[in-house]
Amino acid sequence: MDNLPKAEIAKVKKVKNQKNEDEILSKENVVAVGIGRKIVDGKLTDRPALITFVKCKKDECDLAEQDIVPATVDGIETDVVEIGEPVIENAENKLVEEDADTMQRTLPGNELTSRIRPLKGGWSIGHPDITAGTAGAVVFNNEENLPGKYYILSNNHVIANSNAAKEGDPILQPGTVDGGKRGDDQVAVLSKFIPIHLTPDVPLEEQNNIVDAAIAEGSLQELDREIYWNGYVKGWVKKEDVEVGTRVKKTGRTTGYTTGTIISVETTVDVNFGRGRTARFRDQIFTTNMSEGGDSGSLVTDMENRAVGLLFAGSSEITILNQIENVRDLLKIEFV
Template sequence: MNNEDLFMAQSETVPEELTAVAASKASAEEGLLGRENVVGVGVGLKIKGGEQTETPSVMVLVSQKMPTDLVSRANTIPRTVDGKPTDVLEVGHLFAGGSDQLMETQEVDAQTLALRIRPARPGFSVGHFKITAGTIGAGAYDLNPVPGIPPRYYVLSNNHVLANSNNASIGDPILQPGPFDGGTAPADVIGRLARFVPIRFDGTCNSVDAAVAEVPFHMIDRDVYWNGYPATAAKAATVGMLLKKTGRTTNFTTGRVTAIAATVNVNYGSGRVAKFCNQIITTNMSAGGDSGSMVLDLQNNPVGLLFAGSSVATILNPIALVQLALQVRVWP
């Protein structure tokens, strides 16, 4: 199996017990997303009384749970779709969790990893020179065969952190810490934007919000602050999996996967909404400025790249898809 086959297999894995629900979700997705208050649809295990059950369900993600008598019949979530049970999961209003939301999150009583640090480490502040700040997710290098000599090295984060939500040019300066945290050019330039996956705002599916900045080898480490080194290239998310991350705003946090294979609509501000498919939904484990954090399982296997969320949920790109789209490795 070559590099691309390996990453694609990791990113598309749906456990056998959820495949039937995933098929039902796919057939009902468009209709469900068209209902008022619905911001996403995924697959998972029904939650009752705050506890995860063993019942595979189509997870309907809503910005706010409403009493049934306040919801019109046309917008009511059916109890089943295609014969499979549904579950309504409140996830709030989903925003790309970076620069536009950063100011209001400063009211949260949390220390921030906003210092200048060399070599830079994943978990610390970073940003394109025209944004506020996000988080370094990982140190990475070109997806060349192993064994080999990598030609270039990178900082990995989100498009909206390193490429200003498409509004950047290759070669633009990247600052560590990000501008909001006092980073200035040229003193704090750590590297230059090397490539990014454009975000589409036309209703078609996006897979990742991701970018890399090329940096000198000695300027980036791969040791995630408070978490350690990645133990493998990628691991597919499973419902109920426990996760951890270190990010610029909320420091070290843990969470649990509540849905996988999710399609979600994410707000990027200024009236721009992007549709993302095959995403991972977790309990809340982030705030504005944590965008770009690499999320690992408790054995340090990379699972996702954090890019969006709300006060009650966090959204991740599958890390395998991120590496495939950018043609980089975070391990070995």
Template sequence: MRGPTGGQVPDTARQQALSDFLRPQNPMSNVVGFGHGVKWTDGQPTGEEAVLVFVTQKVPESMLPERDVVPRQMDDGTPTDVVAVGHVSAQRQRSQQRIPGQRAQESQQGQAEGSMAEQLAPPLLEEMPGLQQAGPQLLTRKLRPCPSGFSVGNVRITAGTLGSVVYDFLPGATTDPPAPGIGVPGKYYILSNNHVLADSNRAGIGSPIVQPGPFDGGVDPQDRIAILDRFVTIQFAPQIPLERHNNVVDAALGTVSFQDATRDQYFSGPPRAWRRKANVAVGDLVKKTGRTTNLTMGRIIAVDATIDVNYGTAGTARFRDQILTTNISAGGDSGSLVTSFDNVALGLLFAGSSVVTVCNHLENVRSLLRVEISEQLA
């Protein structure tokens, strides 16, 4: 295990958390997941490693049956801390009626609430070296070449966010990551979520992807930017019981012409490198540019979270090995690339609530889709 700013739930505590907090039969009331982090007391981080137990809302112990009370510590002695995360759902733009002739935009959700979110809040933009105050931006318009951070979506959905432009592992490479300069990428892709580019497993390979997304006025074929190439299938309940889920990414690719999209993150520039998940730590500052909330910053709360995510009509999916941050997103931001302040790619945003945002580790996205976002490893 790493120090108090990073690491994973010990195996014994993880197994106990799965069996006690997310038990298949009669699960604990309000519990939606758990992860590794630090314990908080009186609104302050103590630095003491803890198993964070995620609940939709905190309820006084006196109002809970004994079976639903989270123990003060795990059987191996690891302390616990209960964290209210609200109702976590996939964050593509929700279906709403558009006013004819206008681009529709969803108002930003409430800022992170509670003592943990307040204490982990990032500094103001003007206090951050190398960044300037960002005013409201219109990221729902059509643009070619399209920067990352703009509205995009399969013709079957509303709208999400174009995360980045990636390319196949270079042919002939013998290292991971491949050595720079070996071979020529066979294809270029836009990267976003499965539920943005593939409609939660339901879209066919080769189906059109438009920019901006349909909710923002994009229509096929005149606004087509890509076609669906491949995606990682998401397991949903009730079709598959939650305890059997093995979801680690919500990710998909659309084949794009080189000249139609760019690796530049709107306002922030291109990712200069990517980071292995072992080096992503609790407390790290992160940022993203997304279709709805534009440029936002936050801090990492957990780096190996297991959490249940609501996908509406598609069902509920349990994800493991996820990054949780303070709230940096709203509906329509799904697919945003999450980076460090110096543009090192860390994760792919896909879900959240008014309190937290949930992201896939970029290393998992990269390995499962077999694509490269940058030749540099940081």
């Protein structure tokens, strides 16, 4: 199916203004609002729509009148899509009770959890105080008059512990849940992260998060620009050129190499960060489900290996990406 024409997207974008968006997000069960395609009888159509994403679908008779999503908003069709609850996708810390002598590896597996040098994108990484996420890619600074430095790109919640870390903290490869330990397994130091506004400190309505992103500086001899199974990044895609219907791919710590399709752009979503904290992110990309816990930090590219987004969250039905243009601009990094 072809991508939606930009002119059609522009019409929906005009309707997805702050007033309409806030009104829809205030409805019971709603977790996100974005721009995508109308789904009829389980199939994507060519009709652009204002998409309302809900934790679970309910019959209108079970909803209060103010919580019903109208069939149209200012002349634009709407759609309601069930996705479950969006959560950050760091690895779960699962303890194994079996005797180590009786344990054996179950094959096949896609997990990229072992120690690897030089480090490639796609492998387990993390701050010592979290379980594990994914090293997205190796990048360098694009600030003028500064010496060239090399960084691992990942999420704030993966290598900066959701704002709790400080610059200079060690970054381990693999992450702690995969056996990484301070000292020999340190591969970089935290260099910079974009703070995330979270409840209860900042009310959802006052938040304006657009990225969950951070970089850690490492040495050239221990870092490799290649993304495992995905190749070298060949530039990046501007926000205005990210389109619904585009096929994308990634390599991540838990699910390895996977592909998906962009289903929503310019999406505003409320993401569960655990411990009673929620963050509202604007200008996000939704894809079909292509990730699980531990894949946070993966760099998502199009089929031409151009960076499209930074994976940080998802649900049983969808995967959520930061627009790579926003990540690039805020962290002042470059891919090639």
